[in-house]
Structure formats: structure tokens, C-alpha cells
Amino acid sequence: MDPRQDEAIHHERFVKVVCVGAGISGLCLAYKLQRSFTNYDLTIYEKNAEVGGTWFENRYPGCACDVPAHNYTYSFEPKADFSAAIAGWKELKQYYDDFATKYDLRHHIRFSHIVIETTWDDAKGQWNITTEDLQTGAVSRDWCHILVHATGYLNKPAWPKAPGLDAFNGPKIHSAHWDETIDLKGKNIILVGSGASAVQILPAIQPIVKGAKVFIRTPRWSLPSPSQKTGAFSPEEIQNFIDDPKALMDLRLANERTLNSFFTMYMKGTVLQAQAREHLASEMKKVIVDPEVQKTLVPDFPVGCKRILPSGDKFLHTIKENNVKVVYSGVKYFTESGCVSDDGQSHTADVIICATGFDLSFVPRYPINFRGHNLQEDWKTSITGYMGVGIADCPNSFTIAGPFTPISNGPVIVALESQTDFVCSFIDKFQTEPGMKSMHLKASASYDFRSYVAEVTKKMVWSDACRNDHNVQPNWGQSAITWPGSVLHFLEALREPRFEDYEFQYSGNRFAWLGNGLSQTEWDDTADLAYYIRDRDDGKHLSRRARLKEISKSGTQPKRVLHRQEKLSTGRL
Structure with missing residues (x-):
């Protein structure tokens, strides 16, 4: 009797994957699995009625991405017809809708479903998952070998901590839960917050409201986006991008090279930090001419300690309008008619808008039970994450956009892609080593990694004295929760997974994957059985440096002055 193919080396056993979230990360995972894997099943549970995550949920006036639109896409999936360099939420949502349609990803997704609980079954080597259909209330149960948490970090609105908000008699809106049925025309508005959402909302609503009071508790570094233009593209420009892929690629490359050239600005004491601080202060003072107001709005902390506001110049111009008043204070408490600020002054309004951001604690929204632990409880005490993907001691489970992801250090989507590749490498290892039962x-490794992060973070500007999303929270157990390096640094760190940081458990002989002595190539009737005979050595380089130089196309670009920005030093951004 002939040998069987399913007993050959690296036979791909069936693997069942469940992902929580159909935003940017969940769609990327679905695409990557579909592109490279066979003999698998994927189910994605998504609480919303459609894909898109952040760009499905955030739809406030003026809502837009703050990096060039052509670079807020998957690295492998360009979009030529963005209407403007800085795209609004509708276009970004449409991009991810179109991506899901193009690659037929929706059949994996169960919309309007929330995960209630997940529990690891050690005996069976699988996760048991309980979900609820938000439309019918029906509770269902599922299982999987591999569980991926792609729930994102901008999906749980943080309302103001000041008491009394429920007492306010008028409409209360959070920027992340915008109610489009509320008419702001001719109304008096209180806008709480001065971060990324607020600086987009105020310029959008100022022309239609009767009056707006904006509460600014802390200053922010502000500048227009460093893209080539922020206005709308002409029909001719859009058509040129459609007709000439090289023109589009040249734009994407130029934008990405610029975004990736700024990271040393985030390091204490660097020339680029000094250049940026001098330039941004100069640009802000051109808009804010009153020396006393400058003392309030121009920060005294390093650039990058708090998130820089690329569209902040519009906000600074808008607060000078006659129907806008700035309250340089926080909200002490809310009242039936408005609020009282920290300085004791009363303020009235018809509508309160809270642009107060999100809960970035990273504590899971549902129980994750494993081996006597619930990750919700564990992470309330201390985050045990690893490179945005790992969870200490938690079997067959990964995060995407989890703790220590470079969420504001440069281009973020390519970082999510690299995390997806990392997760897929473990799925591949699990699938092609049939004797493996679990991995965690x-x-x-988590402890050593977090110790490294804590030490290196001391060199970063966000460890300075400013209140920001990077700074320590009670459950973090270290000074910051973001990646302590550039996005390029992150890509290089994650490119070749460190399997030695993981524990692998087997139900039988760990070498069972060697199979019956035949290779998969011998079972491929279209493969070349002499594929290794060549006329030159085109194989994979054997040193990391050589591999990196090939990946980064070293030697193809004109030499540049390292860690300097001529545009900043000359004031031409």
C-alpha cells in the first residue's frame, strides 16, 4: 500500500481560529489566512453591524485621519481615488468596506455579536467561547484552537470624570458615539477636551453654532499635517493617480519616508527634538499673537510628550472666532444647565460635547479564563503583554494592537500587519506540528520584556512630566504602555518571531511532525523535484543584517543626513 499524504512531514492539520473584532486588524488577519493557509476555519465576532472598527464608530463632525490618506491603507492595498490628502471617516470606512468585499471576507464574520466569555479547556486543548447576538439576544457557544483578540484600543469611550453629567437637561454627546439626529445649528455648545477629536470637531461646528465654550485643561503641540497638501485633490489629480500607478506609489513612498524620518524627535535631548520644539513654538505663535495666551497654549514640555495635533492650526484659528470662548480650566462638576469649571465659574449650554477620548487601560471587555486566571483581573493589577501580541501564560491566544504596540510612533497600520504576520507564524507552527497541543x-519572557521597556522608556519624551495616553496607569506595572522605539524598529523586532520566548506542549512525541519519511514536495504533482539546483545562490541570507539590507533595499536611495530635518531647521514643513 502506498504511503498517505496526510502522514508526510509538515502535514497541515485542521485548525480552527476565532478572532474578536472586524476592524483593521481583524480584516487583515482574515486576508492573510485566506492568502496563505488551507485546511482552516475562521470565525470573526464583531459587535457592530459592519466592518471598519474605529472608522465605523467614529463619525463626529470633522472626523478624519490625521496622516496622509494614501498611507492610511494596508501596505499592499493602495487606494487611488481618495478625494483629499487628509481623508474623512466616510472614505476610510468605505476603504475597509471595499477591502472586505474585494476579498470576500464577510462570510467569516458574525456581525452584531459580542463575546461574553472565553475559557481555555486544558484537557481538550481548545478555547470555549460564549457569544450573544445583539439583535435577537440569543446566546451561542463556539470553540477554537487559536483565539485572537483584535478588539482595538479606541473603542471604549471615556466620559469626563467630573460628577453630575447625568443631571444635565440637554443632549450629551461623546465624540465616539455621535448622535447625528441632534441639530447643533444655532445652539450654545460646551466642548470638553482639546485633543485629537476636539480639534477636528470645533472647526467643523463653529460656523453653525450660536456659541461654543471650549475647555482646555492642558496645552498641546499643534501643526498642520506634514503631508504635501491637506486640501481636496482636483479631478485631474485623482484621475492621474488612477491612471498612473507609479505616480501614486511615488506619493505613498514620499509620505512614508517622511513619517519614518521623525522618530528621534521622540527621544530626549536629540537635535531633532530641539528643531521640532523651536519650529512648532514659532508656528503656533504666528497664530497665537497674544503673549499671555501663548503662555497658556504653547506647551513647556517636549514635543511628542503628548500626541501632536497635525490639524491643530485650524483649531487655533477657530478659537479666535467671535462665537468661541476658551475656558482654560477643567470641569469641576456638571449641572442641570451646564457645568462649573475648576475656577468656580458657571457655564450654560444647550448641548454638551465630550471629546474626552477612550479608556486605554487594555483590560479586556470580557472574561478570558485560563489555568486559574482571568485576564481581566490579571491586567487590572499589571499588564503582562509582549510586543503588542503576547499574553503571559495564556495558551493559544494572541492580541493584535495590544499593549506595547507603536500606536503613535509613526505609521500604525504596517505595525498591525507585522503583528498579524507574527500571529500567523504561530498558527502555521501549530498547524504543521500535529503533536503540538498548546503554546504560551x-x-x-514577559517580565524581561517589560523590564526592558521600562528602562528604555526613560529615554523617550513621553516619560516626561505631561499627562498623556502613554503615561502609567494603575494596571500597567511600568511607566508606559507603548513601544519604546520607531515603527521601523518594531518591524525589525517582530519580523523573525522568537519561538524561544514561548513554551510549547505536546500530546505525543514532539517530532511526530516529521511524518512518514516523505516530503510535501513529493505529493505536489506540479512541483520541481530538483528545485534546489540553480545557476546562482538566490537563497535566503544567513545573517539578520544581510536579510535586512535586502528587505530595506539598502543602497537604492540617495544618502541622507541622519536624524536631521532640514524642513524643520528652515521653517519649511
């Missing part, structure tokens, strides 16, 4: 990040 070693607690010692």
Missing part, C-alpha cells in the same frame, strides 16, 4: 508566552 513564558512569564519570564
